[in-house]
Amino acid sequence: MSFLRNTYAVLRREVNRMARLPMYWILTIVLPLVSFAFFAVMFYKGVPEHIPIAVLDEDQTELSRQLVSMFGQTVTSDVRYEIQSMHEGERMMREGKISAIVLIPSDFQKDILSNTQTHVVSYVSGMNISVNGMLSKDLLTTVTTFSSGVQIQVLMKQGLTEAQAYQQMMPVRFDRHVLFNPYINYGYYLLPSFLPMMMLIFALLSTIFAIGTELKGSTAGEWFETAGGSTWAMMVGKLLPIHLILLVMMLVMDFVMYVLVGVPLNGSFWILLLAGIEFILAYQMIGVLIVSVLSNMRLSLSIGGGYSVLAFTFSGLTFPLMAMGTGLKVFSCIFPFTFYTKIFVDQALRGAPIIYSIQDMGWMALFVILPLLCLPRLRKIATDKTYWGRI
Numbered sequence: 001m002s003f004l005r006n007t008y009a010v011l012r013r014e015v016n017r018m019a020r021l022p023m024y025w026i027l028t029i030v031l032p033l034v035s036f037a038f039f040a041v042m043f044y045k046g047v048p049e050h051i052p053i054a055v056l057d058e059d060q061t062e063l064s065r066q067l068v069s070m071f072g073q074t075v076t077s078d079v080r081y082e083i084q085s086m087h088e089g090e091r092m093m094r095e096g097k098i099s100a101i102v103l104i105p106s107d108f109q110k111d112i113l114s115n116t117q118t119h120v121v122s123y124v125s126g127m128n129i130s131v132n133g134m135l136s137k138d139l140l141t142t143v144t145t146f147s148s149g150v151q152i153q154v155l156m157k158q159g160l161t162e163a164q165a166y167q168q169m170m171p172v173r174f175d176r177h178v179l180f181n182p183y184i185n186y187g188y189y190l191l192p193s194f195l196p197m198m199m200l201i202f203a204l205l206s207t208i209f210a211i212g213t214e215l216k217g218s219t220a221g222e223w224f225e226t227a228g229g230s231t232w233a234m235m236v237g238k239l240l241p242i243h244l245i246l247l248v249m250m251l252v253m254d255f256v257m258y259v260l261v262g263v264p265l266n267g268s269f270w271i272l273l274l275a276g277i278e279f280i281l282a283y284q285m286i287g288v289l290i291v292s293v294l295s296n297m298r299l300s301l302s303i304g305g306g307y308s309v310l311a312f313t314f315s316g317l318t319f320p321l322m323a324m325g326t327g328l329k330v331f332s333c334i335f336p337f338t339f340y341t342k343i344f345v346d347q348a349l350r351g352a353p354i355i356y357s358i359q360d361m362g363w364m365a366l367f368v369i370l371p372l373l374c375l376p377r378l379r380k381i382a383t384d385k386t387y388w389g390r391i
Contacts, residue, residue: 006228010237013226014210018241021213027206028245035198036256043187043194044261051131052080053100054089061109067120067146071102076138093125100124100135112150130186188263192344193317195253196276199246200283200337201308206242207287208304212297215381218388224379231379239284250276266351275343275361282336282367283308289371292378295387311337336367 018024055071057064072079081098083089089101103121111118122139126132155164214220227234254272257263265272286307291300314332316322321329321338332338339360346352346360381387 002228003230003233006226006230006233007237007240010223010227010233011240013223014238014241017213023209024206024242027202027209028242029249032198032202032246032249033252036195036253039191039194039198040256040261043191045187047075047185048131048134049075050078051076051100051135052098053077053102053135054081054083054092054098055079055102055104056083056086056089057104058106059104059108063109063112063150064104067104067108067143070142070146071139074138074142076134089123093123099128099131100139102139115154187261188349189317189345191261192257192263192348193312193315193341195257196279196337196340196344197308197312199250199253199276199280200311201305202249203242203246203280203283204287204290204304204308205301206246207239207284208291208297208300210238210242211288211291211378212300215291215295215388216297218385220382220388221385224382231375231382234382235288235375235378239288243280243284246280247277250280263348265348267347268354268357271354271357271361272344272347275340275347275357275364278361278364278368279336279340282364285368285371286336288378289374292374292381295381307335311335314338315341317341333363336364339363 053071055068057068068079068082071077077100081089081092083092083101086101086103089098092098093101101123103123105119105121108118108120120143122136124132124135124139214223223238224234227237250273254269254276258265287300287304290304290307291297294300294303312318314324314328314335315338316324316332321332324332342360343357346356347354
């Protein structure tokens with residue numbers, strides 16, 4: 001009973017502190033909501049459209065103009081400029097006005113009509129890997145479709161029916177099925193990574209701020225006394241209000257993803273919710289660990305910020321974990337975000353059985369338990385005045 005009474009005393013004190021310090025609300029409510037709105041608007045369409053390209057048509061014939069028209073009818077590319085020279089196209093690409101140049105050579109129609117092979121050349125900027133891949137794919141598909149149409153017409157003129165011409169042109173048909181994200185929607189896998197990324201940043205920084213201000217303001221002793229000398233009550237009372245606010249923000253995040261943006265939810269929402277609670281708690285405990293060890297708010301915020309940002313890089317979303325070296329695979333395991341990401345992919349996108357997510361939840365639990373080893377250190381910095389008053 002004394003633990004509950006002491007925890008409640010710390011909780012009341014923490015709520016009063018939160019009412020006096022606007023930075024609490026900025027870190028736990030304002031910035032999360034702003035970031036949710038920002039990324040939801042950014043990825044609302046899901047698929048990049050109308051990427052500007054330039055076409056150099058050296059042939060200027062009926063068939064070349066038909067091909068240019070087909071380029072402009074794809075979802076991804078938008079023929080924004082018809083240039084007069086490659087030098088002009090190079091200049092526009094360096095200025096960032098276009099992402100690709102397509103060159104249709106002279107004698108394009110003549111070579112086609114004389115049954116001579118011709119070439120269409122594309123120059124795609126590799127600065128953006130996503131744009132590069134999508135543009136290259138759509139440009140290749142357009143040229144292949146155009147070429148197939150020409151070949152079908154030639155075969156039909158030789159007396160074959162359209163069906164026979166099509167079968168002769170493509171004796172082997174490749175049937176491709178894209179699983180889990182058939183729309184190739186960037187919002188479906190980037191949004192559910194960016195929003196939890198924001199959550200982990202604010203969970204970590206708000207925890208460091210909450211404890212760091214006690215040290216900076218030399219009020220750590222009062223905090224300890226309010227807890228009745230109980231380190232557990234001191235920590236639980238401090239973290240609980242922040243955790244509850246961030247839990248509400250997690251529910252808002254889920255509403256934005258699954259309702260507003262329409263990210264598919266093929267698995268268990270309850271597993272995702274439990275994983276989210278564990279995810280927030282894990283980063284709060286990491287915040288306790290960092291500020292306890294460093295006993296300096298400014299340095300702890302810097303280290304915590306750097307640690308948070310690295311989580312996305314090694315999560316396996318953009319560069320797959322299976323393609324990383326052994327050292328990087330091991331390094332990726334020091335971030336709870338890596339395991340939360342796997343749970344999300346399994347439950348939301350793949351609709352995998354719950355058993356596949358239990359192991360990752362177990363690994364995340366270690367990040368909640370291991371920082372408890374620093375409780376003696378937390379008690380020391382809360383009672384030793386030599387750690388107080390630091391920036």
